[in-house]
Amino acid sequence: MLKEFKTIAEQIRILETRGMRVGEEASTILLRENYYSIINGYKDPFLDKEAMQSSADDIYLKGTRFEWLYSLFKFDRELRRITFSYLIQAEAALKTATVYAFCEKHPNCSDYLDRSSFCSARDMLTPKTFKGNKMAQHSKGINKLMGILNKKLVVGPATRPFVEHYIAAYGEVPLWVLSNDLTFGNMSHFFQLMKRGDQNSVCKNLFKTTLRAEDDKRITPHEVLRAYDVLTHFRNLCAHDERLYCAQVDNDDYATMLKLMEVALPRDVVFEMKKDVETLLVKYSDELRVITVQDLRKQLGL
Numbered sequence: 684m685l686k687e688f689k690t691i692a693e694q695i696r697i698l699e700t701r702g703m704r705v706g707e708e709a710s711t712i713l714l715r716e717n718y719y720s721i722i723n724g725y726k727d728p729f730l731d732k733e734a735m736q737s738s739a740d741d742i743y744l745k746g747t748r749f750e751w752l753y754s755l756f757k758f759d760r761e762l763r764r765i766t767f768s769y770l771i772q773a774e775a776a777l778k779t780a781t782v783y784a785f786c787e788k789h790p791n792c793s794d795y796l797d798r799s800s801f802c803s804a805r806d807m808l809t810p811k812t813f814k815g816n817k818m819a820q821h822s823k824g825i826n827k828l829m830g831i832l833n834k835k836l837v838v839g840p841a842t843r844p845f846v847e848h849y850i851a852a853y854g855e856v857p858l859w860v861l862s863n864d865l866t867f868g869n870m871s872h873f874f875q876l877m878k879r880g881d882q883n884s885v886c887k888n889l890f891k892t893t894l895r896a897e898d899d900k901r902i903t904p905h906e907v908l909r910a911y912d913v914l915t916h917f918r919n920l921c922a923h924d925e926r927l928y929c930a931q932v933d934n935d936d937y938a939t940m941l942k943l944m945e946v947a948l949p950r951d952v953v954f955e956m957k958k959d960v961e962t963l964l965v966k967y968s969d970e971l972r973v974i975t976v977q978d979l980r981k982q983l984g985l
Contacts (some may be wrong), residue, residue: 702731709749709774716756723856725755728855728974744973758979759928761963767921769956773914773947776892777907778798778870782862784884791807798825808875808882808904810912821876828872835864848976851934867918871911879904886916894949902946910946913939920982929982938984958985 689697691710726741729752735741761891779912783874787797794800802808802819814822836856838847843864862870873884883902889902916932917940931935944953960983968976 688802689718691718692813696721697707698743698749699982701741702745703729703747703749707751709753709856712749712753716753720924721752721756725752725759725786728755730914747973750970751972754967755928755974758924758963758967758971760924761966762960763921763924765956765959766927766937767810767918769915769944769948770918772952773910773944774918775868775909776889776947777865777874777914778862778893780858780863780885780888781870781874781877784881784888785873788859788878788881788884792857795861796829798829800878801825801828802878806879808877808879808908810908811905816980824872824876826867828876832861835861856882867911867915871908871915874911882907882961892949893945893947894972907941910943913943913946928979936984937982941984961985 691713693708694713695705698709725790726743727934729747730741731742731744785800789795789797802821804818806949807817807819809820809826825942835846836844836850838850845860846856847858847866864963865873868902877885886902886907889907890899893902913932913935916935917927917937918929920927920930920932927937941953945954964976964979964985971979
């Protein structure tokens with residue numbers, strides 16, 4: 684049954700009856716931040732799982748204070764801010780490498796609207812764990828991609844000014860322009876449907892832009908596809924203000940995401956990202972309770 688609306692005072696009483704110590708500042712925080720975002724999002728480490736076996740409601744560990752949950756909430760918000768700033772760099776790197784490789788092999792302005800510019804169902808790149816119908820997946824994917832690309836070229840209320848300018852001035856929009864109006868997810872599908880030779884060119888571009896040494900292991904199309912998939916999910920998670928520190932996206936966690944950042948960004952940039960997260964952990968080291976900095980460091984893969 685749908686739960687009824689609760690006033691801030693009622694929300695606080697609920698927390699207190701469940702064993703949480705709530706200070707005066709909580710009412711203002713809950714009004715500003717939202718009960719669901721703080722409590723439902725960050726309560727798990729503070730719950731008394733043993734006591735809850737005989738209770739229909741949440742029960743908090745003895746001595747749990749509201750500010751402990753709020754500190755974890757604030758830590759995660761700052762973690763999203765840091766992570767998102769690097770993810771958008773990775774997004775730009777992946778998209779640019781993809782567009783450059785495609786346009787180099789398919790120089791005509793409208794080649795990206797030609798299905799023959801993309802792979803066949805037999806040759807479509809799929810995750811190594813894929814066990815579905817490749818023919819059906821390819822048909823669905825190419826139809827969806829063509830629908831998205833063609834829709835972008837129809838001027839309407841949502842058309843971006845730079846796209847509208849190219850349509851008005853030239854009657855067509857090159858891919859390197861249109862890609863600025865394509866999402867990370869759109870470009871992930873685009874890469875997956877590229878011909879294998881074109882995908883290999885993307886890998887070569889990324890090898891250069893990640894500043895790898897000549898004797899470093901080559902980047903493979905499967906690695907790029909996986910990076911596209913995982914980084915897209917984590918980017919969207921950050922953009923939609925969802926919980927990050929313990930997020931699992933199809934069994935991929937923050938540590939997996941960190942590793943795959945190296946497909947798109949130079950290792951020294953990824954190292955700087957890790958340092959920024961480590962600095963954040965130090966900042967909150969005196970504020971976190973129950974869940975420790977060491978716990979977080981382990982979960983984040985640091």
